[in-house]
Amino acid sequence: MFDFITKRSFGFNLLVVIALFFALALLFFSMLGVITKHGQQLTVPDVRGKNVKEAIATLERLGFEADVRDSIYVDSLPPLAVYAQTPDKGAQVKVNRTIYLTVNKMVAPMVKMPDLEGLTFRSAEMMLKSMRLNVGDTIYKPDFATNTVLQQLLNGRKIKPGTPVAEGSNITLILSSGTGSIENPVPNFVGLTYAEAREMLNASNLNPGTVIIDPNVKDTANAFIIKQVPTRKNEIGDFNMVRAGESVDFWLSATKPVTDSIAPPPAAEE
Missing domain, CATH: 3.30.10.20 (Trypsin Inhibitor V; Chain A)
Incomplete structure (x- = not known):
């Protein structure tokens, strides 16, 4: 084989190399669609609300990869249920695309109750949201400072700042309606x-x-x-x-x- 190459002129060998290069390039680009699965798209199903094991099995059966990216606590969802997914349902993606899942925690983590008394309703709402707590009922009571928090309640009882409460708890706010006119x-x-x-x-x-x-x-x-x-x-x-x-x-x-x-x-x- 070596003798065959050495007996040919340099120009001939160069043409052979160029021809071989173009043949390999043509073969590569013709196989590129197969390698990348070009044109093969799937519609992302909706797995929100399903148990994480069931959701992963569904996604893998349809040709997707699945990965649990984050966890959150939502009291209205069962433990280990899928809360969110990325990409969202209905998205057109390639085969083997990874779907990232956010899963509901088994046990609610505890956070310290903030001090909301004296804050405006908007400020209290934002503080509760930042600590993954919810505004429950709002009860208005006559007082000077209109729309400010007078008391904070959990399950009908006053709750002191710093008391551990479960994430997702509903906090009732007693708000000022201002002074009466009579x-x-x-x-x-x-x-x-x-x-x-x-x-x-x-x-x-x-x-x-x-x-x-x-x-x-x-x-x-x-x-x-x-x-x-x-x-x-x-x-x-x-x-x-x-x-x-x-x-x-x-x-x-x-x-x-x-x-x-x-x-x-x-x-x-x-």
Whole structure:
């Protein structure tokens, strides 16, 4: 073979090499479509909501590769169900294309409850979303700062900031609706316990303001109110008026105040 090549002229050998190169190039490009499976496309099926094992088996049976890329927790989905897929359903892709899956976690991870009180509803919503928590019910209550968070609840109970809660939990927000437009006389709280006053405040859609407690008080709930601002009546005897959402300040004492229980007798007629 070597002798055959050496006995030919350089020009002849060069032509043979060029011809061989073009033959290989022609063969390569003719096989390129087969190698890359050009023109062979598949429609991506919808595997969202399926168990991850079932989804992978379905994709591989149809000619796709499958890979779990991420996980998330959604309380409305079963554990290990497919939450999202990339490419999405209906996409036209080549055979053996890898479909990336996001799967629902088995157990909800715990996050610390943020402090939402005092924030606007929009800010509270964004903070909850960033921590993968959801806004549940929104309940409006009269108060000064319109559309701000007054309380945060989980399952109907107040939840303190920093308390561990499961991702995906629904947080109920008590929001301020602003003060009312109708004025009513200030209730008389003097002589009531603080617990009784709180019930009356709720019934009147009023809020507790500043509470000043006497040093001798051991039990705040059962301490007695000895002073309130605004008072029931003003200096000339007219009723002071308040609107829903406004506050009343209290002074608390361990001793119940003495109040007049007998009205003064009417003046004698001349």
